[in-house]
Amino acid sequence: MTTKAIRFHSNTLSAVLHKPDHQQQPSPAIIFVHGFIGSKVGEHRMFVKAANYFSNKGFVCFRFDFSGCGESEGDYKDVTVSKQIEELKSAIHYVSQMIEVDPNNIIIIGHSLGGALTALTAYQFPLIKDIILWSPVANPYTDITSITGKEAEHTAQIQGYSDYKGFLLSKSFFNDLKNHHPLKTIQSFPGSVFVVHGTNDEDIPCEHAESYIQALSETEHQKFGYSFINEADHTFSNTKWEHELFNKSFDWLQTVVKRTPS
Numbered sequence: 001m002t003t004k005a006i007r008f009h010s011n012t013l014s015a016v017l018h019k020p021d022h023q024q025q026p027s028p029a030i031i032f033v034h035g036f037i038g039s040k041v042g043e044h045r046m047f048v049k050a051a052n053y054f055s056n057k058g059f060v061c062f063r064f065d066f067s068g069c070g071e072s073e074g075d076y077k078d079v080t081v082s083k084q085i086e087e088l089k090s091a092i093h094y095v096s097q098m099i100e101v102d103p104n105n106i107i108i109i110g111h112s113l114g115g116a117l118t119a120l121t122a123y124q125f126p127l128i129k130d131i132i133l134w135s136p137v138a139n140p141y142t143d144i145t146s147i148t149g150k151e152a153e154h155t156a157q158i159q160g161y162s163d164y165k166g167f168l169l170s171k172s173f174f175n176d177l178k179n180h181h182p183l184k185t186i187q188s189f190p191g192s193v194f195v196v197h198g199t200n201d202e203d204i205p206c207e208h209a210e211s212y213i214q215a216l217s218e219t220e221h222q223k224f225g226y227s228f229i230n231e232a233d234h235t236f237s238n239t240k241w242e243h244e245l246f247n248k249s250f251d252w253l254q255t256v257v258k259r260t261p262s
Helices: 043-056 081-096 113-124 140-148 150-159 171-177 182-188 207-217 239-256
Strands: 002-008 013-019 027-033 060-064 101-111 128-134 161-164 167-170 192-198 224-229
Touching (some): 002 060, 013 081, 027 043, 027 081, 043 060, 043 101, 060 081, 081 101, 081 113, 081 171, 101 113, 113 128, 113 140, 113 182, 128 239, 140 171, 167 171, 192 207, 192 239
Parallel strands (some): 027 060, 027 101, 128 192
Antiparallel strands (some): 002 013, 013 060, 161 167
8 A cells, every 4th residue: 555645626635645555457436524623634543544444455545634624724714514515526526537546436435524525515426426424414503513512603603703622613614504404415316325323422413324314215225224333432433443434334335336346
C-alpha cells in the first residue's frame, strides 16, 4: 500500500489517497466522509485504519477534510451542510477521474453526519452504486442540536455564532440543517445500502439504522441491510468494535460490488 497527499477543489481541500500494492488495473474505490467537526483522520484514527484495511483488500481509498476541518482551508464558521454536499460532489468528481479508479465501482462510506451527507448526495450520481453508513445521522437538525444543545442554536440565532468545543457554529449552519432530510433523499438512491450502528451509541440513536432501512423498504431498492455491533459507541472506539465494523462492511461489499477485490 502507498499513500499520497492531495489537494483538490481549487486546491482548498486536503485529502489522502491510499493505493493497493502492485495495482495493475483500475480498482474499485472508497470515498470516506467524516462527520460533524471531524476530519479525515477520525477519532482514534478510524479513517486512517479503515483506509489501510480496505486498501490492503484491493480498494483505492480516498479520505478528505471538508473545509474548516483538518488540513483543509476555511473556517468552520462558514460551514453548512449544503456547502459540504457541494464539496462531497467535488470529491466524487475528482475520484471518478483518477486513472487508478474504476469509475463504475465507486463506494461511499460516511460516518455520523457524513452518513447523512452520503445519503443526501449519492442519489445524484449514477456512478455511485453502493454506500455504507456508519452510525448515520438521520434527522440533521434534531440530531446535531441534541449534541450541541439547544442553547448553542439560541446563541447563534441571537449573536450570529456560538462556540462548540472551539468551533464556531453559525446561524446559517443551524438554519441550513432544517433543509436536509436524508431519510427522504435516500429513497431516490437506486443502489445498495448497508448501515452499521453501535448499540450503545451515545450521540446518535441506534434506532436510526432501522429508520434508514424502513425508508428504503418503502422503495424498490435492489439491496439493503443493516447490522448492529453489540455495546459499541458512536465512534466504535475499541479495537474489537473497529475490526467488526471493517469486517462487516467488507463482507457486505463482497456481495454487491462487481469485481470486488478479495
